[in-house]
Amino acid sequence: MKYSFHKQHTIAQEVYCSGIGLHSGRVVSLRLKPAAAGYGIRLRRMDLLDFPTIPANFHLVVNTFQATTIGFDGVEISTVEHLMAALYGSGVDNVLVEVGGPEVPIFDGSSAHYLRLIEKTGLRELDAPRNFLAIQKPIVIQDGDAYIKAKPCDRFKVRYQIDYPHPMVGKQEFSWTHENGNFGTDIARARTFGFLKDVQKLQDMGLIRGGSLSNAVVFGENDLLNVDGFRYVDECVRHKILDFFGDLALTGMYVLGDFEVRKGGHALHSKFLHRIMSRPGYAVFRPAAVPAAYLAASAVSVLAGHLAHPMKPI
Ligand SMILES: [Zn+2]
Structure with missing residues (x-):
């Protein structure tokens, strides 16, 4: 197909x-x-x-x-x-x-x-x-030592860094360019993760009541509780890219830009979207502007190629 x-x-x-x-x-x-x-x-x-x-x-x-x-x-x-x-x-x-x-x-x-x-x-x-949203000029959103930097690019690229004080996580960095078929192979299987020490607190808040080792990577004080181990050695940072990718989808358009994210999360992702969409000049809506870099991949099988996206703004 x-x-x-x-x-x-x-x-x-x-x-x-x-x-x-x-x-x-x-x-x-x-x-x-x-x-x-x-x-x-x-x-x-x-x-x-x-x-x-x-x-x-x-x-x-x-x-x-x-x-x-x-x-x-x-x-x-x-x-x-x-x-x-x-x-x-x-x-x-x-x-x-x-x-x-x-x-x-x-x-x-x-x-x-x-x-x-x-x-x-x-x-x-x-x-x-299809509709595209292109980063038009460099922008930085900062929150303490967390930030999102974005600059123009004719495709979607991200370099994501995390740093957790845990021996099984620590500093992780992953660079990823969305291209022919690689969402499924590089990102999609990375699971959400959490720490056992936070579980009780979150459950007291009415959260993660369905959480278990079958739907999350869970870390003990110094170890990983999932007996099957990681799916990727850097699964945590890849999951952060998955989250970032999913949050960008809320623009309703396919986002083109070169991103650098450090210690991001849903709140920072959301703040970034509000900033680029509310200030003129940072992001431009390009209806049907197919970037040259993607043209070569414009006819790929659905199973092999998880390119693209978009949704029209509503
Ligand atoms: Zn997630």
Whole structure:
């Protein structure tokens, strides 16, 4: 199956899954439904009266603690970032996501399961050009020793650094350029991670009630609790890139830029998006501007190539 990079896409057919919500600990259902060009990505609460629908847009981010939560009028859906990264990384521009509760399933704590679902059904090309958001001039967002730097680039590149005072994590850095097929291989399988010492505190706050070693990498005082070990030696920093990627998808466009992120997180990612979108000149909307660097990869198989993304701003 071929698809062209400069066109919008939806999924070929409806797909269904269910799994545990990380924070609620409850089983939640999720259905992806094909949508028309320009629809973007929207999430619908199927457990509430009138099925309220929330566009996946950074303007609607209401909470960034431990996960990215979107919502309005008191209706929320949380932990959307791993699903968003899978959609973004596989080239799904338009889809309706029906969710049976206040958060999407966590599965194994990565984007792998969502990616497999999308790959299973495949993509359908729509008769509309894709939209891009290009970083236009250098910008730095800082919060203490954490920062996001961005500069113009004709593709999506990121160098991400983390530094945790734990012997199994420490300083990690990973540089990644999104290109033909490499979201699935390099990033999608990296799981979310946490520290045992924080578990009780978070559970007392009503969070991570569904957390377990089957949906997160968990560190003890000096060791890793998961008996199967890491999926990548630098799995933690790769997961941070997954989160960053999923949060950027909330622009509704395919972002082109060269990013350097240190000690980022959902809050800093969100702050960065608000900054570049609210100040003129930092980012420019380029409808259907297919960067030359991507043209060579404009006809790749869906299974082999998780390029692209976009959603129209709503
Ligand atoms: Zn995450």
